[in-house]
Amino acid sequence: MKLSIAPTVGFLVQVIKGTSLASIIGFTELSRAAALINNVTLQSLLIFGLAGIIYFALCYPLSAWSQRLERQFAYK
Numbered sequence: 001m002k003l004s005i006a007p008t009v010g011f012l013v014q015v016i017k018g019t020s021l022a023s024i025i026g027f028t029e030l031s032r033a034a035a036l037i038n039n040v041t042l043q044s045l046l047i048f049g050l051a052g053i054i055y056f057a058l059c060y061p062l063s064a065w066s067q068r069l070e071r072q073f074a075y076k
Helices: 002-018 027-041 044-074
Strands: none
Touching: 002 044, 027 044
């Protein structure tokens, strides 16, 4: 179980980046939406910064959960 935690979480992050989440919040769709909004507003730093924050908010809980599981299994 200990050996499978890190690869499994890495796979989950790849799934989030490669596919849609509820058909609207996936990395591909988020990047495309940010590019379309940027073409209209021409505020690249703001638009892609917000997209990065949303992506971070999706992936950080998975990483934190993985670290918690690794610590939990390390003591057993």
